[in-house]
Amino acid sequence: MGKTLTEKYQGNIPLDTKYHVHDIAIKDKDDTFGFSTCENCGHIISNIFIIKGENEKTYGVGSECVIPLTNNGLELQEWKRLLARKKKFIKYIATEAKTVIWSDKHDTAWAYSVDVNSWQHYFRYRFSRKEYQDLIKLKNIKTIVDNRD
Numbered sequence: 001m002g003k004t005l006t007e008k009y010q011g012n013i014p015l016d017t018k019y020h021v022h023d024i025a026i027k028d029k030d031d032t033f034g035f036s037t038c039e040n041c042g043h044i045i046s047n048i049f050i051i052k053g054e055n056e057k058t059y060g061v062g063s064e065c066v067i068p069l070t071n072n073g074l075e076l077q078e079w080k081r082l083l084a085r086k087k088k089f090i091k092y093i094a095t096e097a098k099t100v101i102w103s104d105k106h107d108t109a110w111a112y113s114v115d116v117n118s119w120q121h122y123f124r125y126r127f128s129r130k131e132y133q134d135l136i137k138l139k140n141i142k143t144i145v146d147n148r149d
């Protein structure tokens with residue numbers, strides 16, 4: 001006899017509210033911040049879905065627990081795509097990026113696969129400086145500040 005998802009569910013996070021995915025994060029092995037275990041089942045996770053309930057409480061859960069907790073396949077597909085893109089970018093920064101140029105005035109940065117000394121049109125990624133500046137510093141990538149408008 002088949003049980004419903006909710007009947008099979010056994011976890012630490014209460015089901016008395018609806019959850020939706022609020023953000024995603026990736027736990028890098030060199031990372032010192034962020035979640036590292038699923039708050040629902042306790043497993044060590046590297047792909048973290050940050051879910052938020054109607055009561056505004058947030059939890060970090062893994063890719064298995066997020067399914068019964070959010071119960072929205074379409075929304076989840078979008079977040080998984082975003083997660084995959086983010087992972088690809090982080091891997092690029094960690095293994096291939098040679099130079100990053102960023103602006104202090106704008107929340108923008110450009111990553112290059114080659115050594116450059118000024119902004120060039122052949123950047124590989126354009127991204128949010130604020131979001132990734134810790135990672136850039138951690139990886140010791142050559143960084144140039146370019147503050148022109």
Ligand SMILES: [Zn+2]
Nearest residue numbers: 038041062065
């Ligand atoms: Zn879990």
